[in-house]
Amino acid sequence: MKLEEIKHPELKNHISMIYMHSENQNQEAIDKTESEIKEYIKDKHFIISVEDSKPVKIPYANNGEYIVPIFTDEQEYINGMQYFSFNVMDENKDYIIEKLDYFKKLKEDPNFLGYIVNIARVSYILNTSLI
Template identity: 75%
Template sequence: MKLEEIKNPDLKNYINLVYMQGENKNQEAIDKLEQEIKEYINEYPLIISIEDNEAVKIPYGNDGEYVVPVFTDEREYTLGMQYFSLNVMDENKDYIIEKLDYLKKLKEDPNFLGYLVNISSASYIINTSLL
């Protein structure tokens, strides 16, 4: 599969709906949407930034915790790499296209908080409970 072939408009819609339901404090709808996200990420590939054959990790918090950036399409990947460049992380230029289960071993790491979707725009963390 090629980078330009990756499109995930449904995932973007789910994320936007989670934000809207969060504003409305509708936990029941959020739970339902998170289940939809869980099913979606098990079925469709995303773009994962890698360096030295390992997923790029972004520090998140002060205790060694981190998130792994993933991208929904080529545009978001390009913007994300520009964002990395602005934050002195520009050495991360490689990517793979995989389903998130490819990195299941990360879920076993207590410092892994989840996947950060589209870091350059309205970001959303897919936490480990959804993996």
């Protein structure tokens, strides 16, 4: 699979719906949309940022917790790499195209909070209950 073949407009729509439901404080709709996200990502390939064949880990707090960036399309990957370079985090970064369960051991790590979708826009964190 090639970088330009990765496109996830459905996931972006689901994320937009989560924000809309949050503004309306509609927890039932949020739960339904999260269920749809979980089903959607199960069989899809994403662009995953890696360094030395390991997922890039971005500290989330000062207690060792972290998130791993993923990207829904080529443009978001380019934007994410620009974000990394602005924050001096782009050295030795590469990417792979895989399903999110590629790094199964991440789910076993209590410090892993989930995947952040499109880090340059900080749009959404797919927490471990959705993976």
